Amino acid sequence: MNTIDHHWQRFTLRQKLSRYAVYLVLVLAFFQSIQSVEVIPEFLLDAPEQMGDMFSRMWPIDFAYYPVAVHDAMIETLNIATLGTLITLIFAIPLALMNASNIVNSAWCHWISRFFLVSSRSVNSLVWALLFVSIFGPGVIAGVLAIAFRSIGFVGKLLGEAIEEVNMGSIEALKATGASWMSILLKGYWPQVLPAFFSIVLFRWDINVRESAVLGLVGAGGIGVVLDDSMNLFQWDRVAMSLLAIFIIVILAEIVVVNIRKRLI
Amino acid sequence: MAGIKSVQNRENPFKHNWFISAIWLLVVCYVLYTFNAMDLSWGRINEGFGHASNLLGRMIPPNFSRWSLLLSGLIESLEIAVISSICGIFISLFLGLFAARNMMPSWVSTPVRALIALCRTFHPVIIAILFVKSVGFGALAGILTLIVASIGFIAKLFAEAIEEISLKQVEAIRATGAGFASIILFSVMPQVFARFIGFSTYQLDSNLRNSTMVGIVGAGGLGGTLFSAFQRFDYDFVAAILIVIIALIMFGEFLSNIVRRIFR
Structure with missing residues (x-):
């Protein structure tokens, strides 16, 4: 009669913990990298313009x-x-x-x-x-x-x-x-x-x-x-x-x- | 001697396959032809061996004295690999789902599949050149390049994995009255998640490798350091960088093995 009370879980506690540890490490690594990587925002802002310029120069294919x-x-x-x-x-x-x-x-x-x-x-x-x-x-x-x-x-x-x-x-x-x-x-x-x-x-x-x-x-x-x-x-x-x-x-x-x-x- | 027949006419079990022999003959002709057409001669190759021993002599011992330059390039490569892998994996999770023909109607899946195929066709270096032109020199171009490369690889394989799932579990979840998001989360994802992790760790590995290379065209990371060392003929520094790259990749393989074991 007890089986209904027993809550089914897919993973053991150990599996869960190690999975969360991997996620945590990934998120930490991601934010650490985002903070320290050198990205120049001005370059990002005119990227669409530059991209358009490049494709317009490419267009009449030689x-x-x-x-x-x-x-x-x-x-x-x-x-x-x-x-x-x-x-x-x-x-x-x-x-x-x-x-x-x-x-x-x-x-x-x-x-x-x-x-x-x-x-x-x-x-x-x-x-x-x-x-x-x-x-x-x-x-x-x-x-x-x-x-x-x-x-x-x-x-x-x-x-x-x-x-x-x-x-x-x-x-x-x-x-x-x-x-x-x-x-x-x-x-x-x-x-x-x-x-x-x-x-x-x-x-x-x-x-x-x-x-x-x-x-x-x-x-x-x-x-x-x-x-x-x-x-x-x-x-x-x-x-x-x-x-x-x-x-x-x-x-x-x-x-x-x-x-x-x-x-x- | 009754009962024992001679078996003269039995077929030779190791019959000669003329088709395969013809292919090998063609291959040999091709090699001879290209050696002529491309002007490859033994003289030149022999001369090269002299240069090779010279080069190796200058590479040994590797010179680690400029370790701070090496370290900053290494860290930038790692950052490029981490950011691009995580963004690429995240985007491919959705694109893969949209590209699976058993999940989506064809007016969704066909354009998404074309987009993924486009990401796959060009070599990362060519994509890096285009991004360097549009967002300038530096890490950002490398990150964008590797995101595109990751989408081309993971989203394609992930879509194929989703197309192979068993639909019984989907039906079972649907029968409980679950919505679309629950169907994806509780019937599709459990079936494909392990494989998705497999592709992702592989791509993390290959992004690590490629992040050391996109610098050659100016997209940041250790590749730029390597390329300028080559151009200044600092071969001992080149050797040091190569050793660091190989060590980094072996370490990456070690880590992805651990992750794969956790998610099995």
């Missing part, structure tokens, strides 16, 4: 600029993204194998591979590009390597997880026949990882198309160089042309990736 410079730069951007994605694989596949606990069973290997994967992901692609520009000089090669090094962490992590989810039955069957480790990798793991592999690579390629469009801002080739040049010369109609080209390419890349993935999976 389509004549497309065949002059944008087209070649756009092709270069696509090549940077694709080549960068391919070069990533050279580093990412061994790291993924090292990171998968069902292939290499050693804590040391896991730590080493995880270190490389995490540092590849923590450094932004623009920062990688800055590094490679100072090594190889301005140009396409810095862009390709920046894209490649930035993608290692992403591809390696996801591929490692895909390898760990493999059904071990067929692997054991192969082992029982006395197959060498190379044939186990190629005939046991590879066919099972194949769909995940292609979808990871395509997904990363899609991201890389977006990223390679901005690498030129630090001198690493592609459409970003054209964008940066026309911005420094305040030719906003040409900026608008470059932005439009980037917009179209990004959307096309996404459509291509979605269609291929539908077919693969």
